[in-house]
Amino acid sequence: MGCAPSHNAAAHEQINSNAVTATTIPSTKQQETIEPTKSTPKMSSGNCCTAKFRPSFLLNIILICLVTINVLISCHHNEKDVAEQLSKQLTNLNFTCYTLTDATPSSIVARANLVRWSDVFISLISRSYQRTFFCMETINYAKDLRKPIVVILAESNFQPYGALGAISAGAVRSIVLPNDGISENVLTQLSNTISNQKIKKNSKNVTDPAKMEANNDKVNMIHGDTQCTILVCTVDDGVTVAQLVYEDFISNNLNVGFENLSKPN
Structure with a gap:
């Protein structure tokens, strides 16, 4: 009959279509095998630890420890x-x-x-x-x-x-x-x-x-049994330093006088 070949051709095309679908969609077992492969990250050839601890970084740590x-x-x-x-x-x-x-x-x-x-x-x-x-x-x-x-x-x-x-x-x-x-x-x-x-x-x-010797800047002001008298003179701008010198001599039991030349007599 004239329609039979047409029906068989349509059926043949449907079978071929199913065959194509079957070849493109993996079976359940294949999916189970492929899925872990997709989820597993690909390791790079470089070493991440090596990237973090570079020689320059380690050198900085050593230098800090040596300071x-x-x-x-x-x-x-x-x-x-x-x-x-x-x-x-x-x-x-x-x-x-x-x-x-x-x-x-x-x-x-x-x-x-x-x-x-x-x-x-x-x-x-x-x-x-x-x-x-x-x-x-x-x-x-x-x-x-x-x-x-x-x-x-x-x-x-x-x-x-x-x-x-x-x-x-x-x-x-x-x-x-x-x-x-x-x-x-x-x-x-x-x-x-x-x-x-x-x-x-x-x-x-x-x-x-x-x-440094603690007394390397001291001058011996005593000659024999006689102790000299020291006069520290300054002006207003040098009062702070002169006061330090004066106090230092006093702490060593020396006879010291202090005079600010900027002040009127």
């Missing part, structure tokens, strides 16, 4: 025991520490050198500290040199005022010392603060404190 941070602890002699305890603990953390009080070292040159030598300046502030000229002169010099200043309030009920109050307000860190002394928490705060400072090493006009 020695010099810490100067300034205090009144009443707080010397606390300062020495703090110095010992910071030394155990690989910081290089020196302690400077109002009395030691007595040499002006040695005192100024210690401030220049320091990378971080720690001040144990108290009422006695504020009232003592040498203590205030030291912290003012550290401020003038733009040293990072850390303030530790040795007396919890004392609030610094005037110039010391202004310096304390601008300190990189201010810590109140607890009654039990240098606690682990205080030490951790100090260590983190010191380590986070940008250290700018400057060897100009700086002598290693270990090599």
